[in-house]
Amino acid sequence: MYRYDEFDHQLVTERVEQFRKQVDRRLAGKLTEDQFKPLRLMNGLYLQLHAYMLRVNVPYGVLSARQLRKLADIARRYDRGYGHFTTRQNIQYNWVSLADTPDILADLATVEMNAMQSSGNCVRNITADPFAGRARDEIEDPRVWCELIRQYSILNPEFAYLPRKFKIAVTGAPNDRAAVGVHDIGLRMHHDADGRPGFEVLVGGGQGRTPVIGKTIRDWIEPEEILAYIEAILRVYNLHGRRDNLYKARIKILVNALGIDKFREMVDAEWEAIRGQGLTVPEAEQARIAQYFRPPAWASLRDIDAELELQATADPAFGAWLNSNVSAHKAPGYAIVSLSLKAPGREPGDLSADKMDAVATLADLYSLGELRVTHRQNLVLPDVRQADLKELFRELVSLELATPNIGLLTDMIACPGLDYCALANARSIPVAQDISRHFTAVDKLQEIGALSINISGCMNACGHHHVGNIGILGVDKKGKEFFQITLGGASDQNATLGDRLGPGLPQAEVPGAIEAIVDTYLAQRESEQETFLATYRRVGIDPFKTAVYGEEPVRRVA
Amino acid sequence: MALIRNGFLAADGYSPVPADAPLPATGPLLLTLPQWQAWRTELIERGTPVGVRLASDEHPEALAADTNHLSLIALEFPSFRDGRAYSYARLLRDRFGYTGELRAVGDVLPDQLLYMQRVGFDAFEIDSNDPVADYEDAIGGFSVVYQPSGDERVPALRLRHG
Amino acid sequence: MTQVLTANRLDDGRVVFLTPTGDWSPDLNDACTVSDDDAAQELSAVGALAEAACTVIGPYLIEVLEDEGQLQAAAIREAIRAAGPTVQAGQF
Incomplete structure (x- = not known):
């Protein structure tokens, strides 16, 4: 997974210090709630019914065991011992205090996490296929591009005060597990005739009061041009999106009002003016990020379907779990395991700090220390050896995380x-x-x-x-x-x-x-x-x- | 209200002209867009410093051909939440080649100064007890940026590769 | 109609109610109740001052019912604010 370098660390540290000063000013009465609200929101801090709520980014749903342990630690020290995984693949804490928030953000920074732009009228956490880099049906790993877009969007000065929030999702597999059709911008990766990747760009999808399925604005954008094309869309939206009515301010309303052809014309004009300049992704930067997403050191294994079938026959509960909670991995002998946060009678997406720790341990033992968060509010161990499935299943059962319902009716x-x-x-x-x-x-x-x-x-x-x-x-x-x-x-x-x-x-x-x-x-x-x-x-x-x-x-x- | 220009407290120097008033005989003027359009030829001939203040729904394209004749363009933030002027500023700087003073006016808060400066504003009308300190705090708060944005900061994605 | 003034505390965001002594309590039963418009306006004025002083955020009046000496918020939203979530959160 991506690791911060000195620049990333510096930026996050400076952001925490900036917010610490803003919180101090607020607590000292130097900022009104009206002035402070957008500042706290752009650091992930809401005021909900009972308390402040802090939403922490899990970029495109990728999480390490070490990060999950820190999330557990934060839940215990600053909250009530649990967290809630969200449909943007993030985690939120329901009971934090304003005064603690800068310390929480500083703690998060130690494990290369942040809460920047997890709320506010700006570009939110980029989401992706939770099976990215592992799914057998995948044609391109979207995470490289997610990370490039993440960095492009963080503290982007021009687009910090958009008419409304802005959500981007990316899928690199034909089976869309990232819901790109209901995003402000949805990106689908395809191959051309020579097998080179590119993006199909959807725009104007969204839910809310006026649900709309996104429309394809471009069949093909070269990967190195994707930031420039996104900027063109954002600029047209920033200039022309409605600001007079909160409920009509999303880009889908603008696209519908103009029609996709007129909207495309405006975006294209903007794109032509900025193409081939500073936003063209340098090859070296793409390569630098790509190396973090190289496949891990998978052992050379073979699929063991027959053996699993025998185990399933002997233990129908294991069979049911295998059937619904285990997905095909691109490496032979490996499997993608979904952990259901939907046990009967539980709060969908909630997880206690103790179980976060337990899951982190399982990730280290069985999945090369990596996890994913899904937009359906479950967790994933992406690199499990098929030979370990039975043992992992037993561990998950004792944690109440093996409800065999992924993709089924109760996976709500x-x-x-x-x-x-x-x-x-x-x-x-x-x-x-x-x-x-x-x-x-x-x-x-x-x-x-x-x-x-x-x-x-x-x-x-x-x-x-x-x-x-x-x-x-x-x-x-x-x-x-x-x-x-x-x-x-x-x-x-x-x-x-x-x-x-x-x-x-x-x-x-x-x-x-x-x-x-x-x-x-x-x-x-x-x-x-x-x-x-x-x-x-x-x-x-x-x-x-x-x-x-x-x-x-x-x-x-x- | 204080004016910060290039990081320093500055005197404004430009006078607005009341609606319906005739064109004043002398002096640096800060005009509305309709005033500028009415008096454009005369003022270009006169050659004295002229600024135009654009409301948030006036697209700076209206000044695209005039950027050489103006020494001040003021963009209005009717509310700090209205982010259109950030894009206007970029267009003025990057697209229309405007190099004069670009001033943020209206609901300009210290916490927005860095964003404004990054898109090309170099002057800010702010309501503050210590505007220079606020400005320095805001601008100096970040030493790393992730994206090119019309200012001189080199984004991380370039710095990483020399 | 009986009303009380509620808000969220600035520093920790917790739900609080204005008491007869001018303090803010997390317990609805500590709240100062009023039953006419003038008194309600007075409560709101106290709330506005507390907001200006950055003690609380967003004060507003809510309707309450009295049941066997206990105050109960009339609307479900306010009942949940006063008593906390209706689900056993954090047990999983």
């Missing part, structure tokens, strides 16, 4: 919701807990197969409900929480937005409604291979509507 995304968030209208976590307690039968979950449920506690859609196969949106109706269901959303390479099923339901009726939807799918699917999404796309929303609201429901809703 949930935002913090009204339990923590100052913007939320309804609670998300209890809904996720209800659903996960309702669907505990492993066989049933595996029978249902691939299905994503995404839960947001308000229109801002931090829980990605628009792109969940089943989306759940919490709303407030006269002081009571209700939950609206959408069906058919997807965030992969064929991203779509969900369709609203009907009126909101009270919390108690949500698990029953999900069951009715799932039973309808099982009754309607043409084969076990037809996923929920495929069935939904084939049969449409009506049978599901009838199942949940109809006169003769497939199953009575509680």
Whole structure:
């Protein structure tokens, strides 16, 4: 993974000292909250319902065991002993104090981490495929480019006060695990006829109140030109994005208002003016960063499918886990292991400090000291020997991190919701807990197969409900929480937005409604291979509507 | 309100002209865009120092052909959250070749000075008890930058490779 | 309608309520209750001063109900602010 050099260290250290002075001025009454707010936000510090919340960047989801131990240490010393992994592959602490924040940031700097621009109207943490550099289906490792874009965007003076926040995601695999279609800029790496890499650029995707799937603005950008092209987009957005209405300020609104062709014309004009100058990525810098992402020293091994199959037959629990939580690695004899932070009844994405330490130990023992954070709020050990899977499984079971549900119904995304968030209208976590307690039968979950449920506690859609196969949106109706269901959303390479099923339901009726939807799918699917999404796309929303609201429901809703 | 120019406390020297007033006979003037457009020919002939103050919704392209005739362009930040003028400044410096005084006016806070300076501002109207110290704190706070931005700082990605 | 004044403390961000003695307490039951507009305005004025003095952030009035001598915030959002998250966080 990337390691800071003297320049990176210096910049982060100076940033911490700058923020320390700003916090001092705030505590001394020399800055108003109005003046201080953007400064703290650009250092990751929010004020939530109960306390300050600090969001720490995990750049493109890549984390070392050493960093995770520091995150655990911070959770214990400055917070309440846990952290929450987010859909931007970051971690946030819910109970920090303002006065401690500069010390926390200084601690983070010792392990080459920071919280710069994890909030604010600027370019946020760059996200990527959590399997980057390891996935068998990958054609290019996106992390080199993520790091270049990260550095380009950090403290970029021109774009610190954009009309609104700006999110960039990159995938180097055809199977999109980074949701690039719902980002302000989404980058997909392709090969040309000679096998050289380049970027397809999507723009104007996003969720929130006005969900939009991004549109391709360019089929091909040469890698060394990507920073210049991003700058052209950012400049057009900074100059022309709306600033009169918070809810219409994202780039998607501008792209829709102008139309993609007009927007492209403006970006191209800007790009032509800055091409081939200071933003062209020097080959030496690309090479320098690339060397950090060279494959680790994998042993020369062979896949052991037959042996694993035997182990799975002998131990069905292991088999179920292998089936859902283990993914194909590009190196023979290795596997990518996902650690589920979605055990039944748990808060999705939360992890205690003790378990962070335990996971760090496992990463050292079994995965060359490296981890990943996924946008679905799980952790990944990217370099596990297939021969170690059985043993690792036993360790993970004792940590409650082996729930065999990755990619299945109970692997839910949930935002913090009204339990923590100052913007939320309804609670998300209890809904996720209800659903996960309702669907505990492993066989049933595996029978249902691939299905994503995404839960947001308000229109801002931090829980990605628009792109969940089943989306759940919490709303407030006269002081009571209700939950609206959408069906058919997807965030992969064929991203779509969900369709609203009907009126909101009270919390108690949500698990029953999900069951009715799932039973309808099982009754309607043409084969076990037809996923929920495929069935939904084939049969449409009506049978599901009838199942949940109809006169003769497939199953009575509680 | 204090004016910092190239790091030092400075006297303004430019006088604004009230709306509807006629063109003053002498002196360095700070005009609105409509005033400049109305009096442009006369002032170019006169050759006295002229500045134009652009509102945040006035694109500096309107001055692209005039950068040689102006010794001051002031860009307005109606709120520190409105970041358009950062891009305007870059366009004026990099695209339109403007080399005169580029002044940040309006809601200019010490914590924004570094960003402003990096995109090409060299003068700042700030409300501060100790503007020079604020300026030096802000500008001196960082010795490393990651990206080229129209100022003279060499970004890390170049320094790393000599 | 009975109201109290709430805010977040500047230094640690914790939820606090204005007490009859002009202090800020994390316990809703310590809060100074008012039931007419004039008194509510007085509370708000005290809050504005505390915000200007950088003691608290964003003071505002909330409606409370009295139940067997205990104060209870009327809106669910405020009930969660007063009592903390409804989930057992940090156990996992």
